[in-house]
Amino acid sequence: MRNVSIALLGCGTVGKGVIDLLAMNGPLIEEQLKTKITIKWVLIRDLQKYESMDLPEPIMLTTNFDDIINDDDVEIVVEVMGSADFAKECIEECFKRKKSVVSANKDLIADYGIPLLKLSQEHNADFQFEASVAGGIPIVRPMYSSLNSNIIEEIIGIMNGTTNYILSNMTEKGMSYEDALEEAKEKGYAEADPTNDVSGYDAARKIAILATLGFHSAVTFNDVTVEGIENITQEDIRHATEMGYVIKLLAIARQDDDGISLNVHPSFIRKGHPLANVGGAYNAVFVRGNCVGDVMMYGQGAGSLPTASAVVSDVMNVILHFNINITGQREFVWHEVKLKNQSSICAPYYLRMVVNNAPGVLAGISRVLADYNISIRSLLQKDETTEIAEIVILIDSSSDGLVKESLQKIESLSCVRKVANAIRVIEV
Numbered sequence: 253m254r255n256v257s258i259a260l261l262g263c264g265t266v267g268k269g270v271i272d273l274l275a276m277n278g279p280l281i282e283e284q285l286k287t288k289i290t291i292k293w294v295l296i297r298d299l300q301k302y303e304s305m306d307l308p309e310p311i312m313l314t315t316n317f318d319d320i321i322n323d324d325d326v327e328i329v330v331e332v333m334g335s336a337d338f339a340k341e342c343i344e345e346c347f348k349r350k351k352s353v354v355s356a357n358k359d360l361i362a363d364y365g366i367p368l369l370k371l372s373q374e375h376n377a378d379f380q381f382e383a384s385v386a387g388g389i390p391i392v393r394p395m396y397s398s399l400n401s402n403i404i405e406e407i408i409g410i411m412n413g414t415t416n417y418i419l420s421n422m423t424e425k426g427m428s429y430e431d432a433l434e435e436a437k438e439k440g441y442a443e444a445d446p447t448n449d450v451s452g453y454d455a456a457r458k459i460a461i462l463a464t465l466g467f468h469s470a471v472t473f474n475d476v477t478v479e480g481i482e483n484i485t486q487e488d489i490r491h492a493t494e495m496g497y498v499i500k501l502l503a504i505a506r507q508d509d510d511g512i513s514l515n516v517h518p519s520f521i522r523k524g525h526p527l528a529n530v531g532g533a534y535n536a537v538f539v540r541g542n543c544v545g546d547v548m549m550y551g552q553g554a555g556s557l558p559t560a561s562a563v564v565s566d567v568m569n570v571i572l573h574f575n576i577n578i579t580g581q582r583e584f585v586w587h588e589v590k591l592k593n594q595s596s597i598c599a600p601y602y603l604r605m606v607v608n609n610a611p612g613v614l615a616g617i618s619r620v621l622a623d624y625n626i627s628i629r630s631l632l633q634k635d636e637t638t639e640i641a642e643i644v645i646l647i648d649s650s651s652d653g654l655v656k657e658s659l660q661k662i663e664s665l666s667c668v669r670k671v672a673n674a675i676r677v678i679e680v
């Protein structure tokens with residue numbers, strides 16, 4: 253039987269998952285590929301930290317990337333370190349030496365995916381990155397192959413397991429934000445720096461990757477307007493529940509004749525909508541194509557084995573391409589990116605305001621909204637016994653620009669202490 257030697261760069265949550273998966277499913281994989289996959293090297297930073305780890309034969313640990321790049325036996329390098337600069341250098345070096353690469357590194361791919369794809373093609377190497385979006389869910393390959401007969405109009409989804417885990421636990425168990433984040437870290441869902449998760453940057457990178465492939469446009473992370481979940485409080489969650497909604501961090505990419513819009517933000521979605529029922533670290537991605545209509549994919553978006561499932565399937569895909577002697581690569585064509593003006597994007601909004609508990613406050617706020625032609629859909633007024641009260645308003649669909657201007661005006665009213673939150677309602 254043919255043997256293909258691979259090397260892992262990194263041995264954390266995902267790297268360890270790859271080792272475990274190959275140990276568990278090796279026989280099935282060998283049967284399908286008529287090829288044995290052997291992990292020859294694992295690149296780590298600190299030998300002491302990993303020397304007590306029980307690694308299957310014949311894995312060798314190294315702290316020196318040269319051991320891997322100079323080993324002609326190694327045909328595929330699996331990059332599961334994270335971060336951008338060092339990982340990019342390693343991947344470029346692999347392509348130059350005609351080694352194919354599988355990576356789960358969305359930080360890198362969202363910024364340098366296209367130049368790296370081009371470099372891999374120049375050197376006749378393969379580059380696969382299924383795990384970079386939504387962990388174990390097959391979405392990257394479907395986006396550029398199974399759905400490529402369509403004009404993709406919309407991609408919308410829950411693409412970050414950590415924030416979904418936090419919001420689900422805050423909603424269902426009344427857990428605090430901090431405790432839920434701690435649990436997400438322990439379970440291996442969160443990034444090394446969880447700021448990337450909670451601030452929405454991780455989801456922004458994923459939507460940039462999917463939009464690039466789906467819209468054939470070279471968008472990057474910087475084209476995404478991002479807001480995280482740091483400002484979501486138990487009050488917002490309670491109000492959402494009372495009004496028949498749940499709060500989810502959504503990544504949304506849309507394209508029409510006016511251009512492309514890319515947003516990540518906490519969103520109100522109606523209970524009963526399929527996305528509202530995506531709990532824990534699960535992810536779900538909706539894609540709307542002009543011919544296929546709506547397609548939804550659901551599964552584990554983070555974690556050791558689910559992510560390793562996507563990584564190893566990429567390795568198998570590379571090997572299948574070896575065996576029929578093609579790289580599986582094609583010349584992608586990218587359209588010029590035309591971004592929509594963010595302030596023209598329209599949606600209904602949930603607004604929570606802390607105000608003085610005095611007569612006339614609501615009338616004042618309503619007058620400002622009316623001045624901007626914004627109509628109130630529903631209203632909750634919490635009559636506190638103290639001197640402070642809370643007003644919760646759902647407004648009808650209005651443009652981002654108008655909502656921002658009206659909120660500034662409302663905040664300047666002497667009876668309004670602060671606009672505590674403004675969250676888009678997504679009606680999909």
Ligand SMILES: NC(=O)C1=CN([C@@H]2O[C@H](COP(=O)(O)OP(=O)(O)OC[C@H]3O[C@@H](n4cnc5c(N)ncnc54)[C@H](OP(=O)(O)O)[C@@H]3O)[C@@H](O)[C@H]2O)C=CC1
Binds near residue numbers: 263335554
């Ligand atoms: N965790 C998940 O659920 C998912 C993760 N991903 C992506 O997969 C990648 C890996 O994630 P994950 O396994 O969770 O991360 P971890 O932080 O758990 O593991 C990263 C590993 O890479 C090692 N590493 C980092 N820098 C270097 C370096 N310069 N040289 C050698 N080794 C290095 C770390 O070593 P050390 O132990 O010394 O820190 C650690 O072993 C990231 O790009 C992440 O975004 C994608 C989908 C899901």
Ligand SMILES: N[C@@H](CC=O)C(=O)O
Binds near residue numbers: 387443554
């Ligand atoms: N930190 C990420 C891991 C997978 O991409 C997440 O929480 O989704």
